[in-house]
Amino acid sequence: MPNRKFDLKKQPLQERAKFTVDVIKQAGIHILREQGYAGVTTNKVAEKAGVSIGSLYQYFPSKEVLVAEIKRDHFCQLRQLFQQAYDDTAGQALPERAKAFVMASIDAHRLDPVLHSVLNTDLPDFEVKEDDDSAVSVRKWIEKLLDDHRHEIRDGVSIAVAARLSYSLVEAILHDAVSHAPESLEDASFVDEVVLMLLAYLKPAPTG
Amino acid sequence: MPNRKFDLKKQPLQERAKFTVDVIKQAGIHILREQGYAGVTTNKVAEKAGVSIGSLYQYFPSKEVLVAEIKRDHFCQLRQLFQQAYDDTAGQALPERAKAFVMASIDAHRLDPVLHSVLNTDLPDFEVKEDDDSAVSVRKWIEKLLDDHRHEIRDGVSIAVAARLSYSLVEAILHDAVSHAPESLEDASFVDEVVLMLLAYLKPAPTG
Amino acid sequence: MPNRKFDLKKQPLQERAKFTVDVIKQAGIHILREQGYAGVTTNKVAEKAGVSIGSLYQYFPSKEVLVAEIKRDHFCQLRQLFQQAYDDTAGQALPERAKAFVMASIDAHRLDPVLHSVLNTDLPDFEVKEDDDSAVSVRKWIEKLLDDHRHEIRDGVSIAVAARLSYSLVEAILHDAVSHAPESLEDASFVDEVVLMLLAYLKPAPTG
Amino acid sequence: MPNRKFDLKKQPLQERAKFTVDVIKQAGIHILREQGYAGVTTNKVAEKAGVSIGSLYQYFPSKEVLVAEIKRDHFCQLRQLFQQAYDDTAGQALPERAKAFVMASIDAHRLDPVLHSVLNTDLPDFEVKEDDDSAVSVRKWIEKLLDDHRHEIRDGVSIAVAARLSYSLVEAILHDAVSHAPESLEDASFVDEVVLMLLAYLKPAPTG
DNA sequence: AATGAATGAGCTTTCATTCAT
DNA sequence: TATGAATGAAAGCTCATTCAT
Numbered sequence: 001m002p003n004r005k006f007d008l009k010k011q012p013l014q015e016r017a018k019f020t021v022d023v024i025k026q027a028g029i030h031i032l033r034e035q036g037y038a039g040v041t042t043n044k045v046a047e048k049a050g051v052s053i054g055s056l057y058q059y060f061p062s063k064e065v066l067v068a069e070i071k072r073d074h075f076c077q078l079r080q081l082f083q084q085a086y087d088d089t090a091g092q093a094l095p096e097r098a099k100a101f102v103m104a105s106i107d108a109h110r111l112d113p114v115l116h117s118v119l120n121t122d123l124p125d126f127e128v129k130e131d132d133d134s135a136v137s138v139r140k141w142i143e144k145l146l147d148d149h150r151h152e153i154r155d156g157v158s159i160a161v162a163a164r165l166s167y168s169l170v171e172a173i174l175h176d177a178v179s180h181a182p183e184s185l186e187d188a189s190f191v192d193e194v195v196l197m198l199l200a201y202l203k204p205a206p207t208g
Numbered sequence: 209m210p211n212r213k214f215d216l217k218k219q220p221l222q223e224r225a226k227f228t229v230d231v232i233k234q235a236g237i238h239i240l241r242e243q244g245y246a247g248v249t250t251n252k253v254a255e256k257a258g259v260s261i262g263s264l265y266q267y268f269p270s271k272e273v274l275v276a277e278i279k280r281d282h283f284c285q286l287r288q289l290f291q292q293a294y295d296d297t298a299g300q301a302l303p304e305r306a307k308a309f310v311m312a313s314i315d316a317h318r319l320d321p322v323l324h325s326v327l328n329t330d331l332p333d334f335e336v337k338e339d340d341d342s343a344v345s346v347r348k349w350i351e352k353l354l355d356d357h358r359h360e361i362r363d364g365v366s367i368a369v370a371a372r373l374s375y376s377l378v379e380a381i382l383h384d385a386v387s388h389a390p391e392s393l394e395d396a397s398f399v400d401e402v403v404l405m406l407l408a409y410l411k412p413a414p415t416g
Numbered sequence: 417m418p419n420r421k422f423d424l425k426k427q428p429l430q431e432r433a434k435f436t437v438d439v440i441k442q443a444g445i446h447i448l449r450e451q452g453y454a455g456v457t458t459n460k461v462a463e464k465a466g467v468s469i470g471s472l473y474q475y476f477p478s479k480e481v482l483v484a485e486i487k488r489d490h491f492c493q494l495r496q497l498f499q500q501a502y503d504d505t506a507g508q509a510l511p512e513r514a515k516a517f518v519m520a521s522i523d524a525h526r527l528d529p530v531l532h533s534v535l536n537t538d539l540p541d542f543e544v545k546e547d548d549d550s551a552v553s554v555r556k557w558i559e560k561l562l563d564d565h566r567h568e569i570r571d572g573v574s575i576a577v578a579a580r581l582s583y584s585l586v587e588a589i590l591h592d593a594v595s596h597a598p599e600s601l602e603d604a605s606f607v608d609e610v611v612l613m614l615l616a617y618l619k620p621a622p623t624g
Numbered sequence: 625m626p627n628r629k630f631d632l633k634k635q636p637l638q639e640r641a642k643f644t645v646d647v648i649k650q651a652g653i654h655i656l657r658e659q660g661y662a663g664v665t666t667n668k669v670a671e672k673a674g675v676s677i678g679s680l681y682q683y684f685p686s687k688e689v690l691v692a693e694i695k696r697d698h699f700c701q702l703r704q705l706f707q708q709a710y711d712d713t714a715g716q717a718l719p720e721r722a723k724a725f726v727m728a729s730i731d732a733h734r735l736d737p738v739l740h741s742v743l744n745t746d747l748p749d750f751e752v753k754e755d756d757d758s759a760v761s762v763r764k765w766i767e768k769l770l771d772d773h774r775h776e777i778r779d780g781v782s783i784a785v786a787a788r789l790s791y792s793l794v795e796a797i798l799h800d801a802v803s804h805a806p807e808s809l810e811d812a813s814f815v816d817e818v819v820l821m822l823l824a825y826l827k828p829a830p831t832g
Numbered sequence: 833a834a835t836g837a838a839t840g841a842g843c844t845t846t847c848a849t850t851c852a853t
Numbered sequence: 854t855a856t857g858a859a860t861g862a863a864a865g866c867t868c869a870t871t872c873a874t
Contacts, residue, residue: 042847051856169377173377176373251863262867266838270865271864458869581797588789609781638853666845676860686844838871841867842866847863848862
């Protein structure tokens with residue numbers, strides 16, 4: 001992947017090296033969760049990981065790359081959830097598929113809510129490289145789904161915009177829910193409500 | 209409460225001091241806009257403002273307070289917009305009032321879109337003090353409006369929650385629009401679409 | 417007094433000015449007591465005194481001079497106590513006079529124990545100008561007294577050395593007492609014990 | 625207690641690190657001697673030591689800890705002198721043992737007189753942590769000795785108090801001697817005089 | 833005389849990064 | 854390869870002092 005902005009310094013070909021890379025990422029995740037991005041220092045990460053600072057720099061050429069890798073991994077998991085939701089509901093109607101997506105979003109937030117929120121709100125902008133932003137690939141699946149149902153969506157809005165807005169919408173609601181009423185994520189009626197809202201946006205009926 | 213941790217160190221008494229405070233805030237805003245919160249350093253702000261670092265600390269006991277003051281000022285302007293929207297539409301129907309609010313939000317984003325987004329997404333949490341968080345007073349006016357129309361809103365959701373979500377929702381959409389399609393803010397149909405969405409949330413009609 | 421290292425910038429001839437000088441000194445003393453020498457800053461002193469920082473510098477050309485003035489005043493009071501003890505016991509025997517001096521020392525410590533200890537132990541050396549060191553004039557009176565009784569003191573020790581050692585001795589004991597058993601200052605038998613000790617030094621009897 | 629506030633940040637593992645720690649302490653001692661505690665700044669110490677400021681903070685988490693370490697080292701040497709004096713005179717009479725202690729004190733002052741006096745008089749109180757204050761362990765040996773001879777000491781004074789006062793006494797005298805007549809430390813009769821004084825305190829004979 | 837706004841050298845401390853071993 | 858000692862730019866902040874008003 002030559003067009004990635006930051007490459008890993010060295011592909012960990014050996015078992016030992018792969019393990020080290022993993023241990024370092026786990027330590028980074030731990031500190032991100034506990035202390036946010038501002039709390040991450042390479043020295044702390046190396047210590048927590050039980051490796052020398054030199055080793056960390058063997059595999060991650062900078063702090064930014066380390067965090068970017070962690071973010072990429074996380075969004076890769078998210079993408080899989082959405083991909084799964086897409087595949088699992090192939091052929092079904094829009095409401096069912098929308099529900100599957102909302103539930104995938106909720107699962108995503110359950111994976112590691114604190115990390116998710118740190119990665120989404122606590123990272124300086126320069127952390128996000130356009131083609132690195134895995135949110136993109138998450139949205140790809142939403143676009144695919146909306147495109148499958150493009151005739152059920154109201155006119156005058158592009159699929160790309162609708163996908164982006166749908167994602168923002170659900171993220172905003174879930175972010176809010178996680179912060180202020182985390183138990184609602186487990187509440188079945190909450191899911192239905194969000195789905196309703198999403199559908200209302202995608203194909204609003206007259207409100208009168 | 210003159211000893212609040214997040215108060216100014218010293219009230220500017222003379223004209224010259226008021227000017228200095230202002231110049232410092234403007235410099236802070238400038239750097240926030242250009243380089244985000246992480247880019248703000250007291251030395252850079254002082255230099256940009258053309259005052260000594262000592263003068264900065266004469267009025268702002270810490271970097272955090274400076275940013276908090278800037279945030280307070282900004283949200284104070286927002287609150288006025290929302291208050292105006294509330295007052296101007298007193299007695300009208302929910303759709304009209306919702307539209308007034310959405311337009312107020314858009315105006316808010318036009319005030320200083322980049323600053324707005326930095327203040328909303330780039331600030332560490334500790335920046336937000338409970339009674340200092342001016343987003344609260346913005347929400348107060350949304351709550352007031354929703355409360356006026358509480359019978360037109362679907363059951364099972366508290367006014368407070370609905371207000372928070374409405375705000376998050378509109379913010380998320382506008383944030384997205386500002387980043388990816390800033391011209392849409394000027395598009396009349398965009399406003400209508402957002403209003404539709406908001407109403408769909410507040411009182412969804414059967415989508416069947 | 418042209419040979420004083422630091423002169424007051426200006427003799428306070430007017431009533432108002434004298435009052436200001438006093439208020440500043442009192443504020444300085446207060447802060448010395450509460451926060452030690454390290455806690456003294458000219459700005460804090462001026463604020464505590466209720467005068468502007470500019471006024472402080474009108475009367476005290478530097479922080480060092482301010483503290484030196486406070487120290488001089490304090491040791492001036494001490495000197496008066498010792499002078500009084502000398503005068504009051506003129507013509508009496510050594511033990512009585514020694515007791516008078518020890519009691520004067522105790523009174524000195526009672527004047528302002530904390531300030532005394534701060535002035536004696538917490539001040540950087542450069543604070544002490546040879547001819548400014550009012551401890552000198554305190555010792556002068558001890559020397560005078562010992563000289564009156566030079567025949568009752570053992571041979572082989574100069575009056576100057578004996579005076580200095582006597583003072584160090586009593587100071588060391590009292591300093592220790594103030595820190596670790598302040599109530600002993602009020603105990604009559606404590607006084608007698610210190611006197612005993614002092615006499616034992618000045619004219620030791622065979623201990624066999 | 626590996627997490628004590630006043631511990632070193634990191635134990636030096638390699639030879640090079642041990643050397644660095646030492647060089648830093650030596651530089652700190654040098655500056656303490658020349659400019660007193662107020663003259664100590666971490667930058668000056670690092671520069672004098674010829675290491676980077678970062679290296680200093682690698683081993684000493686704060687300026688305070690650095691000075692505390694220097695003090696600990698110094699008093700450790702003192703303790704050894706007193707311990708030696710105690711052991712060397714086991715079984716002898718009080719006057720001999722007292723003399724041994726006074727001579728140990730004199731040796732202590734000869735080790736590094738200026739540093740000794742700076743560490744004893746120029747340090748802010750917060751520098752002294754209860755169990756860190758090595759003066760305590762010096763006093764322990766005096767207490768041990770006095771306890772061996774408790775029947776030869778006058779009644780009505782606890783061993784602990786007597787030990788503290790004896791130490792203060794000898795310190796005060798020597799401090800004075802060092803400042804005003806350093807050659808007296810080499811004078812045999814001076815030693816005898818101090819011993820006499822100490823014994824006079826511990827068991828005063830009637831002066832009548 | 834008095835005020836207080838302004839100054840800036842200098843302090844303590846952090847942390848991403850390098851490099852000799 | 855792995856280690857960890859060393860680096861030093863740069864950050865936040867203090868405070869004695871000056872000077873325009």
